[in-house]
Amino acid sequence: MTRKCRHGVAQGILCCVLLCFSSPQQANAQAKQRLLGMSYPELHELPDWSGWWGLSDALIVELIRNPPPMKSDTFAKFRSAFSRDLDPDPGRYCRPSQFVGYSGGFTESVEFLFTPGRVTLTNEAGLIRRIYTDGRALPEHPDETNTGTSVGRWEGRTLVVETVGTNSKAKFPGRYAGAIPIGKNVRITERISLKDQNTLEFDVVTVAPEVLTAPDRRKRVYVRLPKQGATEVSFCVDFDRSIDPATGKQRFDMTPPADLAPPPH
Amino acid sequence: MKKTNKAESSAATRRAPILAIAAAWFAIASSAAAHHSYAMFDGTRTLSVTGTVAKLEWMNPHVFVWVHVPNPKAPGGYDLYAFENGSPHVLAQHGWTKVTLQSGEKIIVEYWPLKDGRHGGHFLRAIHADGRVSLGAGGPNAATSGSIAPGPQQGKQGPRQP
Numbered sequence: 001m002t003r004k005c006r007h008g009v010a011q012g013i014l015c016c017v018l019l020c021f022s023s024p025q026q027a028n029a030q031a032k033q034r035l036l037g038m039s040y041p042e043l044h045e046l047p048d049w050s051g052w053w054g055l056s057d058a059l060i061v062e063l064i065r066n067p068p069p070m071k072s073d074t075f076a077k078f079r080s081a082f083s084r085d086l087d088p089d090p091g092r093y094c095r096p097s098q099f100v101g102y103s104g105g106f107t108e109s110v111e112f113l114f115t116p117g118r119v120t121l122t123n124e125a126g127l128i129r130r131i132y133t134d135g136r137a138l139p140e141h142p143d144e145t146n147t148g149t150s151v152g153r154w155e156g157r158t159l160v161v162e163t164v165g166t167n168s169k170a171k172f173p174g175r176y177a178g179a180i181p182i183g184k185n186v187r188i189t190e191r192i193s194l195k196d197q198n199t200l201e202f203d204v205v206t207v208a209p210e211v212l213t214a215p216d217r218r219k220r221v222y223v224r225l226p227k228q229g230a231t232e233v234s235f236c237v238d239f240d241r242s243i244d245p246a247t248g249k250q251r252f253d254m255t256p257p258a259d260l261a262p263p264p265h
Numbered sequence: 266m267k268k269t270n271k272a273e274s275s276a277a278t279r280r281a282p283i284l285a286i287a288a289a290w291f292a293i294a295s296s297a298a299a300h301h302s303y304a305m306f307d308g309t310r311t312l313s314v315t316g317t318v319a320k321l322e323w324m325n326p327h328v329f330v331w332v333h334v335p336n337p338k339a340p341g342g343y344d345l346y347a348f349e350n351g352s353p354h355v356l357a358q359h360g361w362t363k364v365t366l367q368s369g370e371k372i373i374v375e376y377w378p379l380k381d382g383r384h385g386g387h388f389l390r391a392i393h394a395d396g397r398v399s400l401g402a403g404g405p406n407a408a409t410s411g412s413i414a415p416g417p418q419q420g421k422q423g424p425r426q427p
Contacts, residue, residue: 054358085304093326107326107352124354177302231354234325242301242327242349250301252379254347256331260319261368263333263343 035135036154039116047157047194049112052230053222055105059174068173068206068216074180081178088177088248093235097127098146098170099163100182101206105222108233119152119159124233131161138164146170148188158193172211175235177248183210198224306377306387308405313375314346323363326352330366330388332374348376348388351402365399366391377405 037046057065060082067075081087097104104110104123113120117134121127131152142149142165152161166186171179191203202220206212241253316334328350333343350356356365366372371394376386388401 083302083304085302107354109354225358227358231357232325233352233354237325240326241329241347250305252305252347252349252381252383252385254345254383254385256345256347257320257322260331260345261317261333263319263341264317264369 035117035133037114037116037119037133043114043116046114046154048197049114049194049200052109052111052225052227053105053200054109054225055220055222058106059102060176062218062220063173066218068218069212069214071211071213074211078173078176078178078180082176085177085250088243088250089171089175089179090245090248092171092175092179092248093240093243095175096146097123097125098167098175099127099129099148099188100166100170100172100174100186100208101188101204101216102174103127103129103202105220109225109227109230110222111230124230125235129163131159133159138162144168148186155191158191161188161190161192163188163190168210172208180211182208185209195221200224303377303387303403303405305380306405307380308377310378311375311389312378312386313373315371315373316343316346318366318368318370318372319345320368321363321366323353328353328356328361330374330391332372334384344384346374347385348374348401349386349404350388355402359400359402361399370394 037043063075064079070078103121104125104127108123108125108127110121110123113122117132119131119133121129121131127147129147129150131150133152133154135153136151138151139149144165144167146167148163148166150161150163152159154160164187166182166188168184168186169181172182173179185207187207189205193201195201200222202222204216204218204220206216208216239253241255242250244251314332314334316332319331319333320329322329322331330348330350332346332348334346335342336344353361353363373392375389375392377389378386387404389404390401391399393399
């Protein structure tokens with residue numbers, strides 16, 4: 001046995017002894033002490049993800065460049081339906097934000113809020129993801145919700161987020177014409193870390209057995225935006241010149257605004 | 266009605282490609298449809314019209330630009346053109362405000378026309394009377410045509426309106 005190995009064995013024995021002689025409460029307390037960001041003063045130990053973050057590509061562009069491993073030819077059918085505006089869903093823009101692996105960042109900026117035991121990811125289109133970092137486990141039988149249930153843990157400066165219980169009817173790969181329900185037993189794992197002060201990288205692995213033949217793996221690189229506040233981004237509006245609310249189909253409504261300036265004399 | 270193909274555009278329009286190259290420098294992404302597919306626009310060609318701004322309709326999910334374009338044959342002597350642009354959020358990130366185009370201002374608009382032939386299309390860029398260029402956001406083939414491909418600026422500056 002090498003010296004290094006003997007050292008490792010000794011450490012293991014010590015851990016076992018400590019655990020054996022600790023009460024469950026003490027063990028729990030020791031485990032909680034290892035969690036980061038559990039009090040307001042401790043939040044300063046976490047990396048600086050303040051401000052707003054954006055992507056340079058729309059989701060649809062990313063997906064066309066790097067298609068997810070969808071079953072049979074469903075992605076080709078989706079692309080065709082999307083480009084030809086087939087099978088539109090009139091309500092797709094007026095449903096609450098739903099998380100199926102993409103947190104926004106293109107038309108809507110993303111922000112992170114750190115509070116003790118929790119990271120909240122929001123975007124300007126209304127997505128709110130509550131990521132519990134207080135050491136709790138994922139529920140074994142989660143309710144289906146639009147954002148799923150997320151827990152996170154800090155591995156050094158990387159936040160690892162596990163999400164289950166997403167809405168099985170949420171449209172995959174996004175709220176587009178031709179998208180399909182993502183189905184049940186979805187599990188999404190994200191590893192989020194700063195690459196430099198103004199670059200935040202998401203490694204996302206999506207397991208969705210009803211629509212994917214294999215885990216979908218993708219990397220998204222967010223850039224810190226030079227903006228001070230939020231801009232409202234809404235696709236669910238009283239009057240959308242581009243989408244017919246009755247059919248969901250694209251249109252180009254040329255009804256003039258009531259307050260048009262008159263033509264010049 | 267003053268409506269020309271891109272190749273026949275005015276001197277001001279001919280300055281636009283230089284500015285477009287600069288724009289492409291900071292437009293770091295490919296063209297993108299965030300809201301719909303742009304299937305209604307003819308992405309194979311651009312047109313330009315000269316007219317007077319009737320309204321900058323600053324609203325979600327898309328900003329619209331309304332322009333009176335002279336046409337002696339039209340009732341009242343004008344056609345009303347409508348141009349879809351990017352979202353307020355994306356345009357604001359690239360320097361636009363709700364007064365970037367002012368009612369009554371004379372501009373040249375380059376655009377991808379509607380396939381159905383109506384007066385309008387997707388906004389590509391506007392050239393102000395003093396030569397400044399206001400780039401639109403999104404639209405078919407945005408990245409290769411000088412329109413802003415929406416996305417973070419990464420601190421770089423391109424041609425902007427004041």
